[in-house]
Amino acid sequence: MKKILFWVAISLPVVACAEDMRVDIARFSQGDLNGWQKKDFAGETRYALDNLDGQLALRADSDAAASGRYRKVSVDLNQTPILNWTWKVGGILTGNDERTRAGDDYPARVYVVFSGGVMFWRTRAINYVWSNQQPVGSRWPNAFTDHAQMIAIESGSDRVGQWINERRDVRADYRRAFGEEPGQVDAVAIMTDTDNTGAVATAWYGDIWFSEK
Template structure:
């Protein structure tokens, strides 16, 4: 299933994100808030529910040979808030899949940042921050289905399975690194736990997500 391509050709009508000073909140799952998030189904449905985890509310994702995600339309100026911050946790990694191939394009946790090409829809691009099973941390590659999506392994392997991890990444710098040019504005953020290509099972937890200054 061409999950990457489907994500990046979504017709985007940006919504207003929650903004406080230099922080723009995208996901406030810790407050039990799913406002503005929409579902996108590719192949079967990953179940997304708000649950208590270690004394706080988070978004729990459970996939069984499925691929569906949640996305939120936003409008982010990377000149002002270029860094994406988030927390996440996985319960298990996927094993044996080569994520650089179409057959292995599955992840227990991933966050998309989508850049619209406007009227030139063929230029719509996305960066995927993923928890890889074997790719080295900070490595990047083009998605097997479309060169318009770049993948970055933020976590890899089993060392931190079962632990909440705090992450941050400079989206502006990542875009330049992958696509070789300056990015436009961010038009959507999406999350997905997917196992449709491998037929495996995976569960993950997503905490709050926001953009901020360096």
């Protein structure tokens, strides 16, 4: 279950704005790293705030490494099912089969984790990834555990070097991936990893938040 199950822990609440039901997860554009923690798997991906194109974001640089940043949260998908984020990559990985353990690397990925509470064996995750070749919208089980499902949000090099705004209905994605209703979201994580391929990758992560439809 490498690079998937970051933890099994009680989550800390994230306060939502009552007016527009927005739950802020990451405010990197404000230079805010509060609540974000580190998890290393193989080597260390370097994360640091970076002012790029007039926009402050969290930059990730991986050189044959895999480590992530995560934040424990408590999000009710019945109220705010839509995950919004912005990201940008400096390039894609090539030649790796992402459905295999040897190819399970991505220049950018955003995790949504459902811990299962005391039933730790039910910990599940949805990984939104920038794929090198899988079609946009395609889904497949992670090579290390079927408790995690991968979804290609971007694919290939056509939009490399561009800031992209993403929007996903996490509740709907969970239903399709696991065939049941999700519980609350317990954590959100980001990771740029190249430990299996030994490659180099750079990505930038902007703000992340949940909202109503």
